[in-house]
Amino acid sequence: MTDTQTAASMRPATTQDVADILMDAAHNRTPLVVRGNGTRAGLGNPVAATQVLELGGLDQIDFYDPDDLVIRAGVGVTLESVEQILAQKGQYLPFEPPRYAGLYGTDGARCTLGGAVSTALSGPRRILTGAVRDFVLGVEGVNGQGDVFKAGGRTMKNVTGYDISKLVTGANGTLAALTSVTIKVLPAPRAEVTLVLPAATLAEDVALFGQMRALPLGIGGLARRVNAAGACELLVRVEGTVPGVAGNQQVLAGLLAPRGGMVVLEQEASHALWAGVRELECLNARPDELVWRVNLPATTMPAFVEQARSAGCINRFFVDWAGGVVFSTMRGVQPEVDTLRYRKMAEQAGARATILRAPQDVLVRFGAFPPVSAGVATLGARTRAAFDPAGILNPGRMTVQA
Amino acid sequence: MQMPEPNQAIISQRDALAQGLRQIVGKDWVISDDAQRRPYQCDGITAYMAMPLLVVLPGCAAEVQAVLRFCNERGVKIVPRGSGTSLSGGALPLEDGVLLVTSRLCNVLEVDAHNRVARVQPGVPNIKITEAVSHLGLCYMPDPSSQLISTIGGNVAENAGGVHCLKYGVTANHILGIQAVLMTGEMVELGGAYLGAAEGELDLMGVLTGSEGLLAVVTEIAVRLEPVPEVARVISMSFPSVEEACACVGAIIGVGVIPAGLEFMDRKVLDAVSVLIKEKFDDRTAALLLCELDGTAVEVDALVGVVSDVARAQGAIELKVSTTEEERQRIWSSRKLAFSAIGKLCPDYYCTDGTIPRNKLPEVLNKMADMSKKYGLDYANCFHAGDGNLHPIIMYDAAKPGDLEKAEEFGADVLIACVDAGGVLSGEHGIGVEKRDLMTHQFTEIDLQQQQMVKCAFDPKDLLNPGKMFPTLCRCAEFGRMHVHNGNLRFADIPRF
Ligand SMILES: Cc1cc2nc3c(=O)[nH]c(=O)nc-3n(C[C@H](O)[C@H](O)[C@H](O)COP(=O)(O)OP(=O)(O)OC[C@H]3O[C@@H](n4cnc5c(N)ncnc54)[C@H](O)[C@@H]3O)c2cc1C
Ligand SMILES: Cc1cc2nc3c(=O)[nH]c(=O)nc-3n(C[C@H](O)[C@H](O)[C@H](O)COP(=O)(O)OP(=O)(O)OC[C@H]3O[C@@H](n4cnc5c(N)ncnc54)[C@H](O)[C@@H]3O)c2cc1C
Numbered sequence: 042m043t044d045t046q047t048a049a050s051m052r053p054a055t056t057q058d059v060a061d062i063l064m065d066a067a068h069n070r071t072p073l074v075v076r077g078n079g080t081r082a083g084l085g086n087p088v089a090a091t092q093v094l095e096l097g098g099l100d101q102i103d104f105y106d107p108d109d110l111v112i113r114a115g116v117g118v119t120l121e122s123v124e125q126i127l128a129q130k131g132q133y134l135p136f137e138p139p140r141y142a143g144l145y146g147t148d149g150a151r152c153t154l155g156g157a158v159s160t161a162l163s164g165p166r167r168i169l170t171g172a173v174r175d176f177v178l179g180v181e182g183v184n185g186q187g188d189v190f191k192a193g194g195r196t197m198k199n200v201t202g203y204d205i206s207k208l209v210t211g212a213n214g215t216l217a218a219l220t221s222v223t224i225k226v227l228p229a230p231r232a233e234v235t236l237v238l239p240a241a242t243l244a245e246d247v248a249l250f251g252q253m254r255a256l257p258l259g260i261g262g263l264a265r266r267v268n269a270a271g272a273c274e275l276l277v278r279v280e281g282t283v284p285g286v287a288g289n290q291q292v293l294a295g296l297l298a299p300r301g302g303m304v305v306l307e308q309e310a311s312h313a314l315w316a317g318v319r320e321l322e323c324l325n326a327r328p329d330e331l332v333w334r335v336n337l338p339a340t341t342m343p344a345f346v347e348q349a350r351s352a353g354c355i356n357r358f359f360v361d362w363a364g365g366v367v368f369s370t371m372r373g374v375q376p377e378v379d380t381l382r383y384r385k386m387a388e389q390a391g392a393r394a395t396i397l398r399a400p401q402d403v404l405v406r407f408g409a410f411p412p413v414s415a416g417v418a419t420l421g422a423r424t425r426a427a428f429d430p431a432g433i434l435n436p437g438r439m440t441v442q443a
Numbered sequence: 444m445q446m447p448e449p450n451q452a453i454i455s456q457r458d459a460l461a462q463g464l465r466q467i468v469g470k471d472w473v474i475s476d477d478a479q480r481r482p483y484q485c486d487g488i489t490a491y492m493a494m495p496l497l498v499v500l501p502g503c504a505a506e507v508q509a510v511l512r513f514c515n516e517r518g519v520k521i522v523p524r525g526s527g528t529s530l531s532g533g534a535l536p537l538e539d540g541v542l543l544v545t546s547r548l549c550n551v552l553e554v555d556a557h558n559r560v561a562r563v564q565p566g567v568p569n570i571k572i573t574e575a576v577s578h579l580g581l582c583y584m585p586d587p588s589s590q591l592i593s594t595i596g597g598n599v600a601e602n603a604g605g606v607h608c609l610k611y612g613v614t615a616n617h618i619l620g621i622q623a624v625l626m627t628g629e630m631v632e633l634g635g636a637y638l639g640a641a642e643g644e645l646d647l648m649g650v651l652t653g654s655e656g657l658l659a660v661v662t663e664i665a666v667r668l669e670p671v672p673e674v675a676r677v678i679s680m681s682f683p684s685v686e687e688a689c690a691c692v693g694a695i696i697g698v699g700v701i702p703a704g705l706e707f708m709d710r711k712v713l714d715a716v717s718v719l720i721k722e723k724f725d726d727r728t729a730a731l732l733l734c735e736l737d738g739t740a741v742e743v744d745a746l747v748g749v750v751s752d753v754a755r756a757q758g759a760i761e762l763k764v765s766t767t768e769e770e771r772q773r774i775w776s777s778r779k780l781a782f783s784a785i786g787k788l789c790p791d792y793y794c795t796d797g798t799i800p801r802n803k804l805p806e807v808l809n810k811m812a813d814m815s816k817k818y819g820l821d822y823a824n825c826f827h828a829g830d831g832n833l834h835p836i837i838m839y840d841a842a843k844p845g846d847l848e849k850a851e852e853f854g855a856d857v858l859i860a861c862v863d864a865g866g867v868l869s870g871e872h873g874i875g876v877e878k879r880d881l882m883t884h885q886f887t888e889i890d891l892q893q894q895q896m897v898k899c900a901f902d903p904k905d906l907l908n909p910g911k912m913f914p915t916l917c918r919c920a921e922f923g924r925m926h927v928h929n930g931n932l933r934f935a936d937i938p939r940f
Pocket of ligand 1: 240241242243265266267270271272273323324325356357358359360
């Protein structure tokens, strides 16, 4: 049985209840599906467990201290409500967490903060401000033996013991059931504009991205996509203070003038555009298609995309992070064959190819996450055992049995 | 401060071990005579010293692997060392351990300007990375004050900060990939030379960063490069009271400005510095803030206006804004000279590293004044205010019996006050041996056990830099066996050292 067809579900509201549940489960060696509200259950491998531990009920804000740029909240607080609370003070979550609710056919309003930390999904702004891991200051959680532990803290700088906050970020619930997270926030930029211009070849576009990235212009988004009219375009987001953005926009306009055809989107329009990019809307992924994310050096991206397109492994795609990530769809006709080929191509290009969405049998067989070297796999397994010796927390979510 | 009892059986094999290690790294790169080992007896904390059994300087990652394998098989401990500038005793040698020094691994291997990444060896001094890429308009952002000397490997091991980490983040935020060797000699590649290269597996790179040489020896690092900001300007703001200066820190951040750096100096520091820079500070000044703003020229001009308004509203009596690079350097020189200026006031000083929520600054600074009275030791304050990272400078005289102990207790009291205010023991210097025995004040037994279990996953024999960071040695075998009950002190009988 898999996590989409589970029988029993527990939804505790306190850390102590989570600890009690896990102590029992450890004692009985009962594997558990660990999740927030289950909105991203489609990400990662199916978990072989019949019981669900749902942490969405831990939905209290512990504190929010805007002058100290820090918020601590239960993992069940929704991203939407965190973002609303921060917005009241002109602040935001700098890692621009995607929901992918459209991708998984779930309700984006129910995506939790804990889910954002556990999946470590970072949005288009990563090239400027960083990833989820860069903003998790501290965590509290319950390990696979029912022990409540905390790690990290609430200060911006901290080298006090191992950085377990980073370790649980992106662990997809395989190390601990997180109960609360402490997040560094930042003032949201006052001004934002997006310059839209026609695309050229991938290679030319990546070269242009590189030119822009070498300049300190506060560029918080560099993507290339096919728009609703079927035209391929580049998106350049500039953020900062009002005078800063005006100045930087001018510099960029000069640099980009040779391309011609530039359109400028201000504030709200720019916001809406990037929300769509963040949610991969421009992929228009059809229900029968697989969806992939490939991380790679921007300079190797054009050749990789070309090869994968001509091999039929990429159907539609767009590029974010200045060329450092390719999101693509794959026809669902022969998913097993194509998955194997696409992964191989990625491996040869030194890239990491993650399946964001695929039929369960593909995930079970190939794993959502790309394979790692034997040494890293062993170290990863030992580290998991250090938290969850009985292997009851989301077993198999990130790893495939050989 | 006590270290684990050295293993005499290992010490008695010194000559044989030296011979074996020479076969790996070559005869010149194992140091065994007393005179040449002596400079390695301590790191940046000179109060703690120990003669390393042997000093080994491998010349490549394969030699690091072979050295670790050799020592692992013989149960010999390893202490990794970069330049030995650690201020927590992280690189303090063990009498029964081999000191593995990275100074020969000192090359910038590759600069990839387009993808803004450099691959470097661990023994490269921090500043050399920026020097290697400055012609491209790029830099490596984290800039610990020790950047001329301290190595990038040491920076990774201590997750070093610096003046600019308020805006740009600490070392961990600038690392994309790490190649490391486990105690068994096995090499792991974590992440790579691009964003997201580490995703889809546990963030082992994240936990290695800041692990103080206890989990693995770092042999190569891929760092992120940033474009050098077009301009930087600094505002010097003087306040009639410490409280007003502290309040201004929160107010600047509260209006949505993240300065590149925001530093605090109290009157004692200013008086000490003014002798060196031959400049007088206004008599009414009790504390000074230095606020650096960077970005494009128009942006910085606008921010200077915003911050100046905030400072005036918070009671600043004097504002000086740099208009040229020379002025900027001159204003910063007071901060840069602070520690050596204090050094001229007293025979010895001791500086610790607690970090607190910014709004607790006045409270903790007041407590420090009380502690100074209690211990009868003078102190001064010069710290990274924007990060809430305190560096109280406690003045003492090592020649006076009992003074060092008093200074240490004073320092410990400050750190305890930091934790009680919601902060942490260390913002950037690490735990090492210096703050090791205070870990139980910040963490519960279970928190610490969870951390030690991670240590066991990486180094089950506890041979890599043991005796640091935790007040007890790891008992990996017991951890694995024992079952576990909430809140119960499981190893109440473990000896503390
Ligand atoms: C200079 C250049 C840049 C290109 N950049 C991209 C790119 O960034 N991403 C990409 O997927 N393809 C890109 N392409 C390829 C182009 O869009 C392909 O034509 C298309 O992906 C499918 O190829 P086709 O010949 O089978 O169908 P086409 O006849 O080109 O297109 C079939 C239909 O699909 C629509 N369509 C094509 N691509 C997308 C998409 N990504 N999202 C939504 N609708 C789409 C078209 O508008 C059209 O209605 C580029 C082509 C060129 C010449
Ligand atoms: C004057 C002065 C100013 C300072 N300013 C700052 C500052 O502004 N910010 C700051 O954060 N720190 C500062 N420090 C502290 C110190 O410089 C840093 O902690 C620095 O990162 C240590 O680097 P190192 O090469 O000297 O390492 P060492 O002191 O040699 O070692 C430090 C730790 O790292 C481990 N280690 C070293 N290399 C490796 C490796 N390759 N693999 C695994 N483990 C390794 C060692 O075992 C040890 O635990 C300062 C120190 C001094 C003396």
